[in-house]
Amino acid sequence: MTIRRWVGRACLTAAALAAAAPAASAQQISIDRIQVHGYGGWSFGRTTDNLNTNFYLFAHARGDYFHNEFALNIAAPLSDNLTIIAQPFWHSGHHANQTSSGMDYVFGEYKFADAARLRVGNVKQTFGIYTEIFDVGTLRPFATAPQSIYGPGGMIGKSYSGMGLTGSIFPERSWGFEYDVYGGGLETLEEDTPLQVVTQGTDTVGKTLNLATSRTFRDMLGGRVIFRTPLDGLSFGASTYTGTRPLTRAGVAKDWRRTVTGVHAELVNDAWILRSELAKERDEANFSATGSYGEAAYRLTEHWQLAATYGKFNTTLESATAANIARAPSLLEHQEVAGGLNYWFSPNFVVKGSYSTVQGNRFSHPDPTTRLRAVSQSGALMNQTNAVLVSGHLSF
Amino acid sequence: MRIFRTLLPALALLVGAARVEAQSTGYVVVVHQSNPVSSIRRDELSKIFLKKITVWRTKLPVVAVDQSSETRIRAQFTRDVHHREVTSVESYWQQQIFAGRAVPPQQRPGDAEVMAFIANNPNAIGYVSAGAQLAPGLKVLSVE
Numbered sequence: 314m315t316i317r318r319w320v321g322r323a324c325l326t327a328a329a330l331a332a333a334a335p336a337a338s339a340q341q342i343s344i345d346r347i348q349v350h351g352y353g354g355w356s357f358g359r360t361t362d363n364l365n366t367n368f369y370l371f372a373h374a375r376g377d378y379f380h381n382e383f384a385l386n387i388a389a390p391l392s393d394n395l396t397i398i399a400q401p402f403w404h405s406g407h408h409a410n411q412t413s414s415g416m417d418y419v420f421g422e423y424k425f426a427d428a429a430r431l432r433v434g435n436v437k438q439t440f441g442i443y444t445e446i447f448d449v450g451t452l453r454p455f456a457t458a459p460q461s462i463y464g465p466g467g468m469i470g471k472s473y474s475g476m477g478l479t480g481s482i483f484p485e486r487s488w489g490f491e492y493d494v495y496g497g498g499l500e501t502l503e504e505d506t507p508l509q510v511v512t513q514g515t516d517t518v519g520k521t522l523n524l525a526t527s528r529t530f531r532d533m534l535g536g537r538v539i540f541r542t543p544l545d546g547l548s549f550g551a552s553t554y555t556g557t558r559p560l561t562r563a564g565v566a567k568d569w570r571r572t573v574t575g576v577h578a579e580l581v582n583d584a585w586i587l588r589s590e591l592a593k594e595r596d597e598a599n600f601s602a603t604g605s606y607g608e609a610a611y612r613l614t615e616h617w618q619l620a621a622t623y624g625k626f627n628t629t630l631e632s633a634t635a636a637n638i639a640r641a642p643s644l645l646e647h648q649e650v651a652g653g654l655n656y657w658f659s660p661n662f663v664v665k666g667s668y669s670t671v672q673g674n675r676f677s678h679p680d681p682t683t684r685l686r687a688v689s690q691s692g693a694l695m696n697q698t699n700a701v702l703v704s705g706h707l708s709f
Numbered sequence: 710m711r712i713f714r715t716l717l718p719a720l721a722l723l724v725g726a727a728r729v730e731a732q733s734t735g736y737v738v739v740v741h742q743s744n745p746v747s748s749i750r751r752d753e754l755s756k757i758f759l760k761k762i763t764v765w766r767t768k769l770p771v772v773a774v775d776q777s778s779e780t781r782i783r784a785q786f787t788r789d790v791h792h793r794e795v796t797s798v799e800s801y802w803q804q805q806i807f808a809g810r811a812v813p814p815q816q817r818p819g820d821a822e823v824m825a826f827i828a829n830n831p832n833a834i835g836y837v838s839a840g841a842q843l844a845p846g847l848k849v850l851s852v853e
Binding site: 348350352393420422424427437446451479483485489582659661 | 792796799808
């Protein structure tokens with residue numbers, strides 16, 4: 314059975330289940346049953362070399378004060394088994410007038426049992442450790458999630474549109490098991506202008522850069538399993554998804570498949586956070602990539618926390634000539650070492666400071682709308698970026 | 710004799726420490742009188758309050774009710790049952806909430822409010838101070 318047919322049948326099954334579920338249309342719900350939570354934050358970043366034209370995350374040479382975000386999380390239980398969950402967000406970035414808003418996700422969940430819960434709608438993608446809590450600053454030791462997996466390399470999406478099954482099994486005094494399987498359409502987070510610049514080389518006549526910051530994949534299937542060990546806070550997991558996008562490449566129009574597979578390990582207790590992930594991305598259209606990171610954080614006191622991370626993301630670009638790659642190989646590489654010091658006023662409010670050293674220009678490069686191509690071709694690309702990041706995060 | 714003289718004070722200290730530990734369990738776990746369950750394991754209790762278990766052995770839904778996070782009884786319950794600090798458990802709930810997976814148990818500010826909640830919810834479970842006068846219609850669960 315093809316994936317497309319599988320997804321179609323799965324949607325029909327979901328529709329039948331929804332019809333069989335207790336009627337919930339226009340159902341009134343007591344306001345005291347609705348739970349409203351939220352998170353927000355402000356971030357500042359400045360690169361330490363005034364001559365460096367690279368942008369990394371929210372940092373550049375002049376300093377960027379305008380990154381703010383806020384989101385509400387609303388859970389409305391219509392019955393013991395049926396819950397509607399939505400998360401609208403607002404975000405501003407780079408310039409004060411660059412704002413965006415929308416829905417992170419909105420979906421319905423019908424619980425047959427703890428081991429089987431059906432989710433339909435625009436649902437958080439479950440991949441690795443951070444996708445489900447991508448923007449929540451109070452749940453990570455640094456201002457952002459590790460870029461080697463969660464950066465704009467196309468490894469993950471924020472949410473998928475479709476349906477999925479999730480569940481957990483926690484036997485007595487034993488390992489716990491959680492799973493997710495899902496299918497539908499997925500919008501990935503990626504900015505691949507560095508790859509386009511390498512592919513084009515100096516042959517840029519009549520060519521423009523596609524500045525899109527996401528790609529849409531169809532007929533997507535994915536899943537994640539997590540094993541929770543009897544040692545409190547220690548877990549291991551594996552994730553994968555695959556999907557296609559129609560594209561004309563080298564004169565060939567077809568559905569090109571992307572597959573991403575990853576593994577992760579995590580230890581979280583009162584004092585320590587230790588996390589590590591490794592993921593491989595294979596895009597039939599033109600590239601493959603490997604990302605990995607290790608992250609450690611230690612609570613010195615109730616309030617002070619030290620953090621350190623190392624991450625690496627390497628791209629192999631199949632559509633570029635060796636000569637073009639040799640012109641700016643750093644556009645395919647990213648390596649980051651960072652250290653941070655955080656002050657937690659409470660679990661819901663934290664101020665973070667960190668210093669990052671980035672080697673490579675895959676994620677740290679000049680503005681692609683104006684300078685990336687010219688700087689790369691002139692050989693003036695700065696391979697190293699040092700940045701100071703300061704941020705405040707809240708949640709409730 | 711000399712050995713006994715040496716060991717006795719140590720024994721007395723150990724017995725004293727055990728008493729202190731028993732007394733420091735300053736809460737009791739309570740459910741509705743109609744609930745057929747009479748005892749519960751610590752790990753089971755932890756999973757119920759973390760919503761990893763959401764039904765009783767009778768297959769009826771569990772409704773856990775917590776005390777406010779600033780209270781001493783909540784801190785003690787969290788250390789004894791979850792083997793964690795309250796801040797750690799709050800981070801766990803943030804993760805569950807923003808992943809769209811679960812919301813924390815309802816909170817009540819004190820013993821009286823917890824008991825009133827359980828009295829009105831036959832499937833509820835909570836904890837109150839060991840010295841609190843138990844409201845009619847409630848019973849104490851023994852924790853194994």
